[in-house]
Amino acid sequence: MGAGGIMKKKEILYWLDPDRDPAPLFDMADKVRREAVGDGVHLRGLIEFSNICRRRCYYCGIRAGSPGVRRYRLSAEEILACARTAARLGYGTVVMQSGEDPAWGPAALIPVIEAIKKETGLAVTLSVGEHSKEDYRALRSAGADRFLLRFETSDRRLFSLLKPDSDYDNRFRCLAWLKEAGFQVGSGVMAGLPGQTRESMADDILLFKELDLDMVGIGPFIASPDTPMAGAECGTLDAALRMVALTRAVTRDAHIPATTAMGSVDPLGRQKALRCGANVLMPNISPTEHRPDYRLYPGKICTDEAPERCAACVESMLAGLGRRRAEGQGHSLKGGK
Ligand code: 5AD
Ligand code: FES
Numbered sequence: 001m002g003a004g005g006i007m008k009k010k011e012i013l014y015w016l017d018p019d020r021d022p023a024p025l026f027d028m029a030d031k032v033r034r035e036a037v038g039d040g041v042h043l044r045g046l047i048e049f050s051n052i053c054r055r056r057c058y059y060c061g062i063r064a065g066s067p068g069v070r071r072y073r074l075s076a077e078e079i080l081a082c083a084r085t086a087a088r089l090g091y092g093t094v095v096m097q098s099g100e101d102p103a104w105g106p107a108a109l110i111p112v113i114e115a116i117k118k119e120t121g122l123a124v125t126l127s128v129g130e131h132s133k134e135d136y137r138a139l140r141s142a143g144a145d146r147f148l149l150r151f152e153t154s155d156r157r158l159f160s161l162l163k164p165d166s167d168y169d170n171r172f173r174c175l176a177w178l179k180e181a182g183f184q185v186g187s188g189v190m191a192g193l194p195g196q197t198r199e200s201m202a203d204d205i206l207l208f209k210e211l212d213l214d215m216v217g218i219g220p221f222i223a224s225p226d227t228p229m230a231g232a233e234c235g236t237l238d239a240a241l242r243m244v245a246l247t248r249a250v251t252r253d254a255h256i257p258a259t260t261a262m263g264s265v266d267p268l269g270r271q272k273a274l275r276c277g278a279n280v281l282m283p284n285i286s287p288t289e290h291r292p293d294y295r296l297y298p299g300k301i302c303t304d305e306a307p308e309r310c311a312a313c314v315e316s317m318l319a320g321l322g323r324r325r326a327e328g329q330g331h332s333l334k335g336g337k
Contacts, residue, residue: 006209006250007246007249007250009202009203009206012202012205012206012246012250013198013199013202015242015245015246016198016201016202016239016242016243016246017198018236018238018239022238022241022242022245022276025242025245025246025249025276026241026245026275026276026277028245028249029244029245029246029248029249029276029277030275030276030277032248032249032252032277033248033277033278033279036248036252036253036333037253037255037279037333038279038326039322039323039324040279040323040324040325040326040327041274041279041280041281041318041323041324041325041326042092042093042255042279042280042281042325042326042330043089043090043091043092043093043280043281043282043283043314043325043326044091044092044093044094044095044125044257044280044281044282044283044330045082045083045085045086045089045091045093045094045095045282045283045284045285045307046094046095046097046260046282046283046284046285046286047074047079047082047083047086047094047095047096047097047285047286048097048098048284048286048290048291048294049073049074049078049079049082049096049097049098049104049286050072050073050074050098050099050101050103050104051069051071051072051073051098051099051290051293051294052071052072052073052098052099052101052102052103052104053098053099053100053101054099054100054101054102055099055100055129055163055165055166056164056165057162057163057166058161058162058163058164058227058228058229059162059190059193059221059223059224059227059229059297060224060227060296061224061225061226061227061295061296061297061298062099062293062294062295062296063227066226066227067226068226069293069295070293071293072290072293073098073101073103073104074287074290076108076111076112076115078287079096079112079116080112080115080116080119082094082285082286082287082307083116083119083120083122084119084120085285085307086120086122086285086307087120087121087122089283089285089307089308089311090325091122091283091285092122092123092326092328092329092330093122093123093124093125093145093146093329093330094116094120094122094123094124094125094285095125095126095127095148095282096109096112096113096124096125096126096127096128097127097128097148098127098128098129099129100128100129100130104128105131105135106131106135106138106139109126109128109139109142110138110139110142111142113126113139113142113143113144114142114143116143117142117143122329123145123146123329123330123331124143124144124145124146125144125145125146125147125148125186126139126144126146126147126148127147127148127149129149130149130166130170130171130174131174132177133177133180133181136174136177136178136181136183137181139181140181140182140183144183145183145184145329145331146183146184146185146186146214146215146332147178147183147184147185147186148186148187148188148215148217149171149174149175149178149185149186149187150186150187150188150189150190150217151171151172151175151187151188151189151207152171152188152189152190152193153189153190153193153196153200153204154189154200154203154204154207155195155196155197155200155203156168158193158195158196158200159171161195162193175187175211184214184215184331184332185211185213185214185215186213186214186215186216186217186255187208187211187213187215187216187217188208188215188216188217188218188219189201189204189218189243190218190219190220190221190235190261191218191219191220191221191235191236191239191240191243192220192221192233192234192235192236192239192240193221193235194221194229194232194233196221201239201243204243205243205246205247205250206250208247208250208251208254209250209251212334213251213254214254214255214332214333214334215254215255215256215257215280215332216247216251216254216255216256217256217257217259218240218243218244218247218256218259219240219259219260219261219262220234220235220236220237220239220240220261220262220265221234221235222234222235222261222264222265222297222298222299223297223298224295224296224297224298225298234265235265236265237262237265237266237269237272240259240261240262240273241262241272241273241276244256244258244273244276244277244278245276245277247277248276248277248278249277253333253334254333255279255280255330255332255333256273256277256278256279256280257273257278257280257281257282258270258271258272258273258274258278258280258281259273259282260282260284260300260301260302261297261300263301263302264297264299264300264301265299270317271317271320271321274317274321274323275321279326280330281314281317283302283307283310283311283313283314284302284305284307284310285307285310286307288304288305288306288307291303291304291305292304
């Protein structure tokens with residue numbers, strides 16, 4: 001296995017085999033992580049600012065029309081208060097994530113982005129779904145630095161099954177527009193989706209490389225009740241970790257988070273991810289009262305905690321791993337960004 005060389009699909013498939021001992025892969029990915037991005041772990045404060053969504057993705061617990069979801073949207077002032085909390089906790093970035101909420105469209109977001117930049121100077125990452133090329137440009141001009149838009153699976157057929165009101169080609173058009181607009185771009189997938197083949201997971205990883213992503217987020221699929229996928233078999237942490245390790249090996253310097261979904265399927269899930277390629281944590285800084293309502297999947301961690309609790313938790317996690325907080329805002333490590 002060549003840690004420095006580019007992995008071929010055949011080798012990726014070899015390591016995605018659940019019967020293969022992943023230890024050599026994980027060790028190699030940990031080494032590549034240390035060489036390419038160092039021991040520092042970037043902390044990004046996650047603000048889940050609206051759970052209102054116009055889409056009906058089959059896997060998602062806050063899909064439009066889902067019964068029993070108590071809908072909420074934070075006000076501009078509440079979002080700004082979260083950003084102040086992030087600054088106080090010493091995080092370099094705020095990640096503003098929401099459903100595709102028509103009331104929180106680009107026009108409404110722009111003054112909030114400007115206010116956060118002006119008042120805190122933090123890096124701002126948006127995770128607010130599909131928009132037009134012009135809107136992406138406007139969000140970038142307002143000062144947003146990064147954008148996360150997972151493509152969820154590279155398998156066109158599976159994508160249209162899981163996202164009945166989205167278009168596969170448009171998803172990738174959006175990723176190209178984001179790059180053109182000058183964002184640092186993140187994407188990613190769920191591991192272990194029903195009907196997802198190992199072949200398509202290998203394609204996901206090769207596509208991360210081809211898209212030249214700045215950030216890649218991967219988490220296990222967790223079946224949500226009250227969705228069309230209730231009762232479906234969930235993805236395993238093992239599959240998600242293998243994908244993280246392979247993504248590290250293939251991209252080398254992408255920022256890769258140890259995701260909340262990983263911590264939700266295994267209490268040590270995020271620690272394990274940090275030891276096989278991940279270099280980012282996204283502690284939740286949303287107001288505690290709304291956290292239970294941003295339930296993308298059951299068993300989601302940090303739903304009862306206050307921002308300070310998550311901060312203390314990630315701090316002790318890093319200490320336990322012999323890692324440290326990274327310096328700076330954690331911008332892309334790719335040239336020119
Ligand atoms: N299980 C795991 N991850 C999920 N996401 C949404 N629903 C689920 C689920 N049931 C992930 C998607 C989305 C991100 C915000 O959360 O990949 O892009
Ligand atoms: Fe929230 Fe551990 S990160 S409780």
